[in-house]
Amino acid sequence: MLLREIAHARAGDKGNIVTISLVAYKQEDYSLLEERVTASRVGEHFAEFVDRPVVRYALPELGALNFVLSRPDAQSVTHSLALDAHGKCLGSALLTMQI
Amino acid sequence: MRRIRIGSGAGYSGDRIDPAIELAQKGSISYLVFECLAERTIALAQRARLMNPSTGYDPLLEERMEAVLALCAHNKTRIISNMGAANPLAAVAKTRDIAQRLGLTGLRIAAITGDDVLSIVRSGSFALKESGRSSESLAGRMLSANAYLGAEPIVEALRSGADVILTGRVADPSLFLAPQIHEFEWSVEDWNQLGQGSVIGHLLECAGQLTGGYFADPGYKEVPNLAHLGFPIAEIEEDGSAIVTKVEGSGGLLTKATCTEQLLYEIEDPRTYLTPDVTADFSEVSFTEIGRDRVRVCGGRGKRRPDKLKVSIGYHDGYVGEGQISYAGPGARERAELARDILVERMKSHSFQELRFDLIGVNSIHGDKLSQSDRQPSEVRLRAVARFDSQRAAAMIPREVEALYTNGPAAGGGVAGSIKETFGIASTFIPREMIVPRIHIEEV
Numbered sequence: 183m184l185l186r187e188i189a190h191a192r193a194g195d196k197g198n199i200v201t202i203s204l205v206a207y208k209q210e211d212y213s214l215l216e217e218r219v220t221a222s223r224v225g226e227h228f229a230e231f232v233d234r235p236v237v238r239y240a241l242p243e244l245g246a247l248n249f250v251l252s253r254p255d256a257q258s259v260t261h262s263l264a265l266d267a268h269g270k271c272l273g274s275a276l277l278t279m280q281i
Numbered sequence: 282m283r284r285i286r287i288g289s290g291a292g293y294s295g296d297r298i299d300p301a302i303e304l305a306q307k308g309s310i311s312y313l314v315f316e317c318l319a320e321r322t323i324a325l326a327q328r329a330r331l332m333n334p335s336t337g338y339d340p341l342l343e344e345r346m347e348a349v350l351a352l353c354a355h356n357k358t359r360i361i362s363n364m365g366a367a368n369p370l371a372a373v374a375k376t377r378d379i380a381q382r383l384g385l386t387g388l389r390i391a392a393i394t395g396d397d398v399l400s401i402v403r404s405g406s407f408a409l410k411e412s413g414r415s416s417e418s419l420a421g422r423m424l425s426a427n428a429y430l431g432a433e434p435i436v437e438a439l440r441s442g443a444d445v446i447l448t449g450r451v452a453d454p455s456l457f458l459a460p461q462i463h464e465f466e467w468s469v470e471d472w473n474q475l476g477q478g479s480v481i482g483h484l485l486e487c488a489g490q491l492t493g494g495y496f497a498d499p500g501y502k503e504v505p506n507l508a509h510l511g512f513p514i515a516e517i518e519e520d521g522s523a524i525v526t527k528v529e530g531s532g533g534l535l536t537k538a539t540c541t542e543q544l545l546y547e548i549e550d551p552r553t554y555l556t557p558d559v560t561a562d563f564s565e566v567s568f569t570e571i572g573r574d575r576v577r578v579c580g581g582r583g584k585r586r587p588d589k590l591k592v593s594i595g596y597h598d599g600y601v602g603e604g605q606i607s608y609a610g611p612g613a614r615e616r617a618e619l620a621r622d623i624l625v626e627r628m629k630s631h632s633f634q635e636l637r638f639d640l641i642g643v644n645s646i647h648g649d650k651l652s653q654s655d656r657q658p659s660e661v662r663l664r665a666v667a668r669f670d671s672q673r674a675a676a677m678i679p680r681e682v683e684a685l686y687t688n689g690p691a692a693g694g695g696v697a698g699s700i701k702e703t704f705g706i707a708s709t710f711i712p713r714e715m716i717v718p719r720i721h722i723e724e725v
Contacts, residue, residue, distance in 0.1 A: 197410075260598070
């Protein structure tokens with residue numbers, strides 16, 4: 183199953199950090215997110231983008247996980263030459279994960 | 282119990298103005314807050330000010346004030362904004378002129394300054410958060426340095442009866458926290474109260490991103506009438522508990538889902554969200570849908586504020602040249618890749634800091650691995666982009682991309698190019714005591 187079927191996501195940025203929230207559509211699916219969408223799996227998923235381990239924060243009350251991705255300094259929002267320098271489109275990339 | 286309503290009139294410098302007019306007309310709000318400063322915006326404003334000392338404030342200040350000032354004066358709605366950018370005093374002068382032109386009287390317009398710490402940073406050595414190097418490594422390229430002020434100087438301006446308050450760099454949630462502290466006479470050391478107030482500020486600071494903007498995903502997340510997206514209002518009670526809502530009949534939606542996405546937007550550790558006012562804790566926040574487009578927000582908490590204030594340093598970061606060309610039909614990708622290889626060869630005789638190519642429509646956004654597909658794209662747009670030391674050198678990229686028309690693969694079309702001066706942002710932290718906010722009030 184694609185993650186997109188049970189959760190939605192939003193990406194934000196601060197300097198070389200991209201944060202991605204992942205929110206279960208239904209509270210009962212939260213435990214599945216917590217079990218399957220680990221920090222290390224998200225790190226593998228975004229291996230092309232990150233240069234340090236991904237950090238995950240859990241917010242069970244909100245049915246949400248928050249991921250912090252660190253990019254190399256050259257890829258910070260004000261310096262990157264990428265088309266999507268912010269990394270705003272990475273939220274939708276997380277939802278392509280198979281769980 | 283006392284209650285105030287605060288509206289969010291902008292989530293960034295270029296934001297739409299119609300939703301702010303709608304709030305001023307129909308929002309029944311006591312405060313209209315415009316958050317207009319992204320990390321880099323103030324560096325751009327500083328550059329404008331260096332060219333013309335009467336500028337350096339938000340480029341849309343005049344348009345926004347012309348649209349809402351008379352309405353707000355009539356409805357006794359006070360305006361708070363960081364549209365002062367690199368020059369709050371000039372923003373006040375411009376707003377005073379507009380008020381006079383509109384025939385408004387009895388308005389007190391305040392500037393808050395003191396965030397500009399360029400001279401302090403230039404004459405000292407501060408460790409940069411990103412690189413760990415000293416701020417002296419940016420000497421000669423440094424354009425602006427602004428500390429993030431908190432809510433306190435805004436509260437003071439409100440106590441002095443200011444109707445319009447224009448600031449430079451102030452932490453985004455502080456713009457919204459200030460009227461809560463002022464109205465409810467909260468202590469600036471009541472950390473839990475300030476934490477909850479900052480949750481409300483954080484939810485509102487991106488305007489339409491709370492009410493269904495940056496959310497719609499057809500088939501999964503539907504947002505009604507997104508074209509006429511309404512901006513949010515917070516209805517806040519004395520104890521800080523709040524309901525977020527929007528003008529009835531406006532587009533968009535407010536649900537637990539939109540609130541959860543925005544609560545976590547640009548947040549790292551939800552237990553430790555640093556602002557100049559408080560170390561806010563978002564981990565116990567809860568959202569309850571109590572009606573259509575009405576969500577109750579509780580549970581924000583906080584701990585003692587940080588001792589140091591964050592400073593954003595803007596610096597010259599060279600010139601970026603960019604060019605794009607499209608290829609379509611059978612072999613589109615192969616021709617785009619051939620064009621890329623030709624550019625690599627042709628750029629070898631030029632000096633640049635960094636060169637990058639993207640195949641738009643293939644892998645330019647999500648990278649190679651996440652973009653894998655068996656399908657041949659029916660069209661591909663090649664993007665070449667590079668950073669140079671000089672504007673003259675940067676012109677080589679658009680020139681070489683254009684030259685692919687007659688000197689490149691078959692059937693390339695739709696060339697576009699640009700050259701831009703660019704500014705980087707680095708951050709550091711400086712002791713709070715080094716910063717002295719000042720308030721300047723003018724009356725019309």
